[in-house]
Amino acid sequence: MDHRRGVWGRHRVRLDSILSRAMQIRLLLVACLIVPGLLLAQGDHQWVLEQATLTYQAFHPLHQSEGVSHTAKGKAVCHAGWCDLLIAVPVKSFDSGDSNRDLHMIQAARGAQFPMVIVRTRLLDDAAPSTTLHADLEIQFAGQTVWYKQVAFERSAQGSVARISGTIPATLSDFKIDPPRLLSIPVKNEIPIRVEMSWRPI
Amino acid sequence: MRSALRWLLLILYISIFSLLQAQTPKTPDQTSPPSDAKAPSLADLGISPDQAQGSAKDQEKLDKRSRMLLVHQRLGLITTAPLIATLITSGGAGDKNGDASGRKLHASLGGVTAGLYLTTAYFAIFAPKVAGTSARGPIRLHRALAWVHGPGMIITPILGAMAYRQRSDGEKVHGIAKAHGAAAWITGVAYGAAIASVSIRF
Numbered sequence: 001m002d003h004r005r006g007v008w009g010r011h012r013v014r015l016d017s018i019l020s021r022a023m024q025i026r027l028l029l030v031a032c033l034i035v036p037g038l039l040l041a042q043g044d045h046q047w048v049l050e051q052a053t054l055t056y057q058a059f060h061p062l063h064q065s066e067g068v069s070h071t072a073k074g075k076a077v078c079h080a081g082w083c084d085l086l087i088a089v090p091v092k093s094f095d096s097g098d099s100n101r102d103l104h105m106i107q108a109a110r111g112a113q114f115p116m117v118i119v120r121t122r123l124l125d126d127a128a129p130s131t132t133l134h135a136d137l138e139i140q141f142a143g144q145t146v147w148y149k150q151v152a153f154e155r156s157a158q159g160s161v162a163r164i165s166g167t168i169p170a171t172l173s174d175f176k177i178d179p180p181r182l183l184s185i186p187v188k189n190e191i192p193i194r195v196e197m198s199w200r201p202i
Numbered sequence: 203m204r205s206a207l208r209w210l211l212l213i214l215y216i217s218i219f220s221l222l223q224a225q226t227p228k229t230p231d232q233t234s235p236p237s238d239a240k241a242p243s244l245a246d247l248g249i250s251p252d253q254a255q256g257s258a259k260d261q262e263k264l265d266k267r268s269r270m271l272l273v274h275q276r277l278g279l280i281t282t283a284p285l286i287a288t289l290i291t292s293g294g295a296g297d298k299n300g301d302a303s304g305r306k307l308h309a310s311l312g313g314v315t316a317g318l319y320l321t322t323a324y325f326a327i328f329a330p331k332v333a334g335t336s337a338r339g340p341i342r343l344h345r346a347l348a349w350v351h352g353p354g355m356i357i358t359p360i361l362g363a364m365a366y367r368q369r370s371d372g373e374k375v376h377g378i379a380k381a382h383g384a385a386a387w388i389t390g391v392a393y394g395a396a397i398a399s400v401s402i403r404f
Contacts, residue, residue: 024207044240062401073249075242084241088249098339100271100400103332107268112260115253120241181272183279183401 047083047199049074050161054089054195056170058105058180059188065101067094076199078125087119087197091141108180109142117141131155137168142175153195161200168193263330270329277322278397284315289390292383297375309366312359319355323348340399347396354389361385 052072058065074087091111096102106112118140123133133153139146153166171189172179179186244254288311294304326348337345361382365375375382 073247075246077240077242079240086242086244086247088244088247088254090253096339098341099335099337100339100341100344103264103335104268104271107261107264110261111256112264113256113258115256116244116249118244182275184276 044077044079046078046202047076047162048202049076049087050198050200052087052089052195052197054094054193056094056191056193058191060182061185062182065096065098067096067102067105069093069095072197074197074199076123081125083123083125085119085121085123089117091115091117104180108177109175110177111142114141114143133164133166139168139170141170142177144175146170146174158198161198163196163198165194165196168195264332267330267332270325274322274325274329277318277325281315281318281322282393282397284311284318285390285393288312288315289386292386296383297369300369302370305366305369309362312362316355316359323352343399344396347392347399350392351389351396354385354392358382358385358389 049072052070052074054069054072056067058067069089071093072087072089074085076083076085078084091109092102092106092115094102094105096105120138121135123135126133133155134150135153137148137151139148148168148170151166151168153164156163170191170193172187172191173189179189181187244251288308291304291308291311294300295308361379364377364379365382368375368379
C-alpha cells in the first residue's frame, strides 16, 4: 500500500508509474531485439578444404606407381552435432609423372565420361583436438557408387586448422575397372588411396 | 503491463536457457543423425554442371586410343622375336661364313621383322591424340628412340637388299651396303631400349 498520499505522494506515484512504464518499454524493446538472436543461435558452422593431397598407388611386378592430386575441393556443413562433408577431385588431376600412364588411367577409370571423384561422408562434430575418426564414405568414381564403412582417419589440430589423414582401401573391382596391363601382366586389384586434408572454419 | 512484462521475462529466460543448451557440448543421437538437408553440393564447391558432366564421345576416343596402343604394345613384343632371329642369322649371311641359304634365311627373317615393325608403328602413329596433353616421363624417351629405330628399320632392309644383290652377283659387299650390319645393330639396340624405357622403372 502506498502511504505517500497527498501532493507529494500523488506525484511520486505518477513518477514511479512513468519510470516503471519506461523501464517496461525498454525491456520490451530489448527483448524484441535479443530473443530472435538467441533463438537463432543454434551453433551451425562450416569448414572449407584449404589444402588436400590425394595419392593412389598401383602395384605391378615391374612397376609401382603413384598418382598424386592437389586440386581437391571440399566443404563441410556442421549442424546439430553432425558435419556433412563433400569432397570432389577431377580424375584427370592425378599425376603419376608419366603422361602415357595418366591417360591410360583416365581411360580405364572412364574419366572422360565421369570426370569427378566425389566423396561424401558424415562425421561427429567433436570438439576434441586429436582423435581417431571412423567414417562411412560414399565414393562416386568411374560411374559407380561404393560405400566404405568405418574407414579410420587421424585428426589433429594446428591452430584453427583441422588436419585429417587416412587411407581408403579402394580396389579396382569395387568400381568395375578392368585392371590395366603392362607386358600382358595386370596391375594388382588393390589401389589404396592416401588422403591428407587441411580444413579451416569459415 | 506488468503481466506482459512477466511474460517477456519468462520468454527471455527460456531463450537464455536454450542458448546455453545449444552451446553446451552434447552427444548427438548417433543412431539417427539429422537429415542431410544442409549437406553441401557440388555448386557450393564452385563446380559447375559442365565440369561435373563428362562426354561419352571423349571416352570413346580414349578407349580407341588405348585399344590401339595395346595392340602396338603386343605387336612390339611379338616383333622382338623375328628381330632377334634376324640378328642371330646374320652370321650365316656374311662375307666370311655366309652362303646362299643363309642369306635367304636372313633376308626372309628381315622381311618379316620389317613387316611386323611397320604394322606396330602404324598402331602407335595413328592412335587418337588427346588435345591439351604434353608428353611427360619415360614415354618421352620411348618416342625419342623411335627416331633412331624408325629410320633404322627403313635403311637396314634397303642396305641389306643391296648387299644381297652384290653377293648374289658374286661380288664382295662394298660401298654403302657395307653399313648394313652396323645399321642393323644400332636399330636393334634402339628397339630394345625403347621397350625397356616403358617396361622397367629406372
